[in-house]
Amino acid sequence: MCKHILNAQVAIRAPCCKKFFDCPQCHAETQDHELAKTLEMVFICKKCKKAFRKDMSHYEEADEYCPHCDNQYVIEAKEPQAMIGVEGEDARVDNRMLKDDRVKGGEERSLFAQRDTTFKIDRR
Template sequence: MCKHILNAQVAIRAPCCKQWFDCAECHVESAQNSETPHQIKQTMEMVFACKKCKKVFRKDMETFEEADEFCPHCDNHFVLEAVEPKARLEVEGEDVRKDSRMLKDDRVKAKEQMSIWDDEGEAARLG
């Protein structure tokens, strides 16, 4: 699962190290943390693995057309506008539509907290 592109439809095989990555930024991070740091090698023949049907295919980028934006095995459209994660501020907890324990209803009276030193209660009623 790629943390840079949330809607990645294919994995890319890097021609330099022959490893699979979800995006070029994932390759950069992996290469920086490896024993042999390197840049991704530019090539005109890309190797893709479709995430829908899990099959591998090649595309020549010199003759890339609009019809080449689909997986040849399952017709999955893999050339999409990238959806990148955005920073946002939220309240910790689940969605209130699913879990409403965080909400307080002012119409419901809260139970009074009693300590062991209070005279009121069942011991005072025994008489």
């Protein structure tokens, strides 16, 4: 899983070392050489796990999909966002701070349950 592009749909084979990487930054972090450039790219789809080649000199819009499973692999990249904040600032950031209101001991609650079912009629 790539820490640079969170929604990477394919792994790309680097032509220089013949290893697969999710992005160029992953290659740069783990290898001691520069990434070589090529016009013929080899991909592995992360959905169907099958490899395929694309000639980048004749690339068309239809080439944005895996030829085996039609997974669209050319999409806008989601990159991790740096989050700096004070603890307790927003409950959505750290859900450990949320109160657990579940009922313990197998007791069921209903929105329609009445607490007191006895009625007193005053006949004065």
